[in-house]
Amino acid sequence: xxxxxxxxxxxxxxxxxxxxxxxxxxxxxxxxxxxxxxxxxxxxxxxxxxxxxxxxxxxxxxxxxxxxxxxxxxxxxxxxxxxxxxxxxxxxxxxxxxxxxxxxxxxxxxxxxxxxxxxxxxxxxxxxxxxxxxxxxxxxxxxxxxxxxxxxxxxxxxx
Ligand code: MG
Numbered sequence: 441x442x443x444x445x446x447x448x449x450x451x452x453x454x455x456x457x458x459x460x461x462x463x464x465x466x467x468x469x470x471x472x473x474x475x476x477x478x479x480x481x482x483x484x485x486x487x488x489x490x491x492x493x494x495x496x497x498x499x500x501x502x503x504x505x506x507x508x509x510x511x512x513x514x515x516x517x518x519x520x521x522x523x524x525x526x527x528x529x530x531x532x533x534x535x536x537x538x539x540x541x542x543x544x545x546x547x548x549x550x551x552x553x554x555x556x557x558x559x560x561x562x563x564x565x566x567x568x569x570x571x572x573x574x575x576x577x578x579x580x581x582x583x584x585x586x587x588x589x590x591x592x593x594x595x596x597x598x599x
Contacts (some may be wrong), residue, residue, distance in 0.1 A: 442598045443446045443534070444495075448488025450481040453587035461553025462540065462547060462588070463571060464516040464561075465537065468535035469545035471589065480515035482540055482571070485590040487515075487522045489536065493596045494526045519561050528594065533564040534595040542588040547573045 458472025463482045473479035487499045496502070503510045503518055510518075536558070536591060547554075551571050559569040576582035582589060 444493040444531075444596050446489040446491065446493025446594050446596070448485040448492060448498075448592045451587055451589045452479040452481040452483040452484075454585065460545060461515070462542075462590075463550070464465065464519075464540075464551045464557035465550045466531040467545050467547055473584075476516065477503070477510050477513040478515050481588050482521050482538060482554065482590040482592075483515040485559070485592040486536060486538055486594070487568055489594040490519075490522050490526055490596070491533050493594050494529060495529060496525065507529050512589070516557060516561060519558070527536055527563070530598040531596040532598065533562045533568050534597050535568045535570070536562065536590040536592060536594040538569075538571045538590060540571065540588060540590050541582050542573065543575050543583050543585045557562075558567075558589065 450476050454471040455474035456471050459471035460467045460472040461478045461480045462570055554571055555569045556565050559566045581587055584596040
C-alpha cells in the first residue's frame with residue numbers, strides 16, 4: 441500500500457463586482473474574490489494539496505495566469521483535470537481536510553454543498569471531504585475583510 445500526503449494553501453483578495461465562489465459554490469456576498477480564474481481559493485488549495493501528494497508542481501505551473509485559456513476559469517473544471525492526472529496514476533482519496541479562514545461572508549450554510557461538489561469531482565464518499573470555516577477574530581488581512589485564506593491537506597493511496 442502506497443500512501444502520500446499533500447498540503448496546499450491559497451489566498452485571494454476581495455473585489456466589488458466579482459462573484460464569490462468557494463468550494464465550487466457561489467456564496468451570496470457583497471464582495472467577490474479577485475483572480476485570473478474564478479478565484480476559488482478553497483478549490484485552489486485543494487488542487488495544490490493533490491498535486492503535492494502525487495509529486496507534481498503546482499496549479500500556477502499547470503494553469504499559468506499568463507494563459508488566457510484560464511481567464512475566469514471554473515476551478516471545478518481545473519480540479520477535474522488535476523484529479524484526472526492523479527486518477528490516471530492509480531491514486532484514490534483517503535481523505536481531504538480543508539480549512540477556510542474568512543471574516544466574511546458566512547459560509548457555514550454552504551459547506552455541505554461544497555463537500556458534495558468536491559467529493560463528486562474527487563470520486564469519493566462525502567465523508568472523506570471535510571471543510572471547516574473560521575474567522576480570524578478580526579485580526580490581520582482576513583479580519584479587515586480584505587481577503588480569504590484556504591488551507592488543505594489530502595491523503596491519497598494506491599494499491
Ligand atoms: Mg488561487
